[in-house]
């Protein structure tokens with residue numbers, strides 16, 4: 320009996336946090352569209368999320384493309400289908416690997432930073448100070464971060480697409496002896512617009528989720544340095560799981576028929 | 577009794593955190609132009625009281641009127657409009673550590689009053705000088721200055737928009753007596769210059785005597801005594817006597833640990 324009660328309690332508290340999160344997301348999103356706006360803060364976040372993440376994203380993409388070419392070559396060589404390597408690389412990168420790996424890397428970098436910064440502001444009463452200065456913390460802190468992540472993640476993923484395909488090209492041409500012109504032609508030939516677009520849609524959703532988790536956990540952190548620490552961990556873990564889950568849902572929405 | 581109108585009126589204020597009852601049916605009137613000090617032992621809920629008045633926390637029940645307007649339950653733009661007339665110095669200063677000192681000071685001027693950055697910077701430097709920090713500090717960051725200086729910057733930020741009501745949460749706690757004295761003098765000066773109504777929380781009697789013209793004693797979630805600051809030594813109230821003579825017998829120290837009966 321008490322076992323059932325425990326499960327019930329866990330389920331109810333799960334629903335309660337889901338409700339809180341939904342309210343938080345709705346409130347923050349409404350502040351994105353309502354004035355006043357803070358263009359300086361938005362620009363700062365855009366630079367932080369887009370520009371400073373580029374090295375990490377570039378390295379992740381190039382190695383992923385390289386290893387993908389190598390592995391798929393090994394597989395396809397067993398039934399003389401080496402020509403498919405280019406297509407497999409470009410489709411895997413644009414549809415799945417660039418958005419998901421970029422999302423996970425940015426979750427580690429940006430989601431954690433947001434949770435730590437906002438969490439510290441919460442426990443040192445800086446967020447309270449904002450409201451005594453007649454400034455809405457949702458508008459000032461959360462909205463610019465959500466919007467910047469929503470805009471910048473697709474840009475980052477587009478760059479990751481290009482770098483990832485280039486990584487595959489490097490290995491195929493210089494290590495596996497493919498003809499450069501034919502490899503490029505094979506890459507283009509079977510690539511459709513929807514492959515790239517689906518990846519960018521994923522990126523936008525992931526960006527929103529990363530910033531939402533970072534801000535939500537930071538905003539509700541309690542009790543000093545330890546609270547900020549666990550907010551940071553929760554932000555990264557929950558964003559990563561949401562990214563993987565939503566990735567499946569979006570893929571299914573785009574490609575299952 | 578007092579010819580000035582009531583600026584802040586608190587009635588039946590109650591606030592609990594779980595089973596912990598912090599404010600219990602608290603009543604207090606603060607008249608326009610008065611400088612009131614709320615004294616009381618640590619942990620009686622003085623900071624909670626302030627946070628409820630400025631809208632950071634919402635009371636469980638009771639009424640808070642500022643200029644005869646009910647402010648409990650106000651949110652969004654309505655709350656911001658009320659808060660534009662308030663300035664608050666936080667117990668830990670609560671400066672924005674991602675912004676240089678001048679942007680901290682002029683935050684309200686830029687965000688609420690829409691001043692341009694160059695004008696705001698000029699104003700901020702004036703305010704910093706008003707609290708005894710020279711212009712060379714304008715571009716430093718909060719983490720690079722001492723706690724005493726942080727309180728001064730917090731004070732400059734609180735007075736920057738020339739609010740009608742000022743709140744000071746333990747302005748002299750955690751800094752040396754000399755600097756504490758400087759802060760006390762600054763507060764008196766700023767309140768006088770602005771003609772503001774001021775509410776100061778403190779458990780430092782020296783500070784209360786210097787800053788305030790009225791004193792309210794808070795104990796176990798209620799205001800148990802209010803009177804002029806020069807009457808405090810013969811208040812006739814047992815709790816006030818105990819507090820100002822530093823005799824924290826079991827009566828008060830129980831409340832301090834939050835163990836007194838509900």
Ligand SMILES: Nc1ncnc2c1ncn2[C@@H]1O[C@H](COP(=O)(O)OP(=O)(O)OP(=O)(O)O)[C@@H](O)[C@H]1O
Nearest residue numbers: 593598617618619620621622623624625667779834
């Ligand atoms: N957000 C909160 N959640 C739970 N309990 C709280 C919260 N804020 C304050 N309390 C509790 O309320 C009580 C009063 O706290 P408060 O900070 O108002 O004390 P204080 O009178 O300002 O003391 P001090 O002089 O030390 O600053 C404390 O026991 C504290 O534990």
Ligand SMILES: [Mg+2]
Nearest residue numbers: 622623667746
């Ligand atoms: Mg306090």
